[in-house]
Amino acid sequence: MLHLHRWKILAVATLANLVLLANLAAGDPKGLEEIAWLDIAGEGGAALLAFLWLGLILNSRPSGRVTNYLVAGLTGIFIAYWQDVLDEVIRLPEAVVWDHWVESGAMPLGMVLLTLGIYHWQREQLAINEQLRRRERIFREHRSFDRLTNLTSAPYLRRQLAMELGEAGRAVTLMMLDVNRFDHVRRQLGSRDADRLLQELAELLLLNLRQDDLLCRYAGDRFAVVLPGTGEREATLLAGELIAAVDHFAFKTRQGETHLQRLDVGLATARGDEPDALIERANQDLEARRQQPAPA
Numbered sequence: 001m002l003h004l005h006r007w008k009i010l011a012v013a014t015l016a017n018l019v020l021l022a023n024l025a026a027g028d029p030k031g032l033e034e035i036a037w038l039d040i041a042g043e044g045g046a047a048l049l050a051f052l053w054l055g056l057i058l059n060s061r062p063s064g065r066v067t068n069y070l071v072a073g074l075t076g077i078f079i080a081y082w083q084d085v086l087d088e089v090i091r092l093p094e095a096v097v098w099d100h101w102v103e104s105g106a107m108p109l110g111m112v113l114l115t116l117g118i119y120h121w122q123r124e125q126l127a128i129n130e131q132l133r134r135r136e137r138i139f140r141e142h143r144s145f146d147r148l149t150n151l152t153s154a155p156y157l158r159r160q161l162a163m164e165l166g167e168a169g170r171a172v173t174l175m176m177l178d179v180n181r182f183d184h185v186r187r188q189l190g191s192r193d194a195d196r197l198l199q200e201l202a203e204l205l206l207l208n209l210r211q212d213d214l215l216c217r218y219a220g221d222r223f224a225v226v227l228p229g230t231g232e233r234e235a236t237l238l239a240g241e242l243i244a245a246v247d248h249f250a251f252k253t254r255q256g257e258t259h260l261q262r263l264d265v266g267l268a269t270a271r272g273d274e275p276d277a278l279i280e281r282a283n284q285d286l287e288a289r290r291q292q293p294a295p296a
């Protein structure tokens with residue numbers, strides 16, 4: 001990500017150099033015996049840490065308002081400490097006052113901007129968490145994520161189901177979704193477009209689910225949805241909505257051709273099952289529905 005922010009990095013480096021040049025132009029280097037090394041270590045260490053935080057922020061964030069606040073805040077803090085360090089090695093004449101402004105002005109300004117940045121960052125994170133809910137539901141475990149779709153995988157599904165099924169008195173339905181004849185689709189489109197189709201289908205399904213539902217990639221072209229607090233009737237309605245959404249999804253191949261696909265669905269509402277038994281029933285239901293003739 002650092003390459004996205006090269007202007008910001010250049011601006012901070014230029015500012016630090018300007019402060020150094022202004023100190024050199026206005027003052028004289030102190031003798032070695034005058035230097036308080038402990039102060040240099042403390043203030044220099046703080047400047048270095050502020051610079052390191054700046055690098056870490058820039059390396060992990062896209063451009064935008066929140067990043068600008070964080071960078072401006074940390075730059076203020078870094079410059080204040082940098083001036084502190086320069087004060088230790090360069091003696092400025094009594095008449096010079098701007099160094100006090102750099103030190104005492106940049107620090108509180110930096111703190112205010114950093115606080116604003118952290119406040120907006122927190123709001124941004126809450127919004128992202130809301131979006132991630134349908135992928136993660138209750139806990140976050142990044143080793144469980146499927147690289148292609150960014151959805152969680154079958155072991156994660158089992159753990160979530162175990163938690164849901166442990167909650168007495170609450171209906172839970174498991175929905176299995178499978179792309180019809182995906183093997184044929186993969187041969188027709190090629191692996192790269194088939195990969196992209198799976199990714200886009202995952203996004204489409206997420207968009208059509210409710211806040212508390214959990215979508216996982218069960219295996220290959222099979223997805224699973226945990227529907228908490230949902231009985232058979234409601235789950236059937238939801239399944240119909242997902243089928244309709246996929247029916248109307250006009251996937252575009254890299255050649256710009258339209259490809260249409262169909263989703264097969266299986267449902268199983270928990271009746272005291274263990275996770276594996278519920279998954280098995282949902283898979284069986286999917287296979288049984290496939291055998292039924294398609295509605296005219």
Ligand SMILES: Nc1nc2c(ncn2[C@@H]2O[C@H](COP(=O)(O)OP(=O)(O)OP(=O)(O)O)[C@@H](O)[C@H]2O)c(=O)[nH]1
Binds near residue numbers: 178183194198220
């Ligand atoms: N491109 C791509 N293909 C995948 C991926 N995972 C599984 N597949 C392919 O998905 C196909 C799944 O085939 P099947 O299990 O026969 O399922 P199907 O063709 O949908 O058959 P039905 O389920 O009976 O409709 C295989 O060709 C796999 O190679 C993936 O991540 N990317």
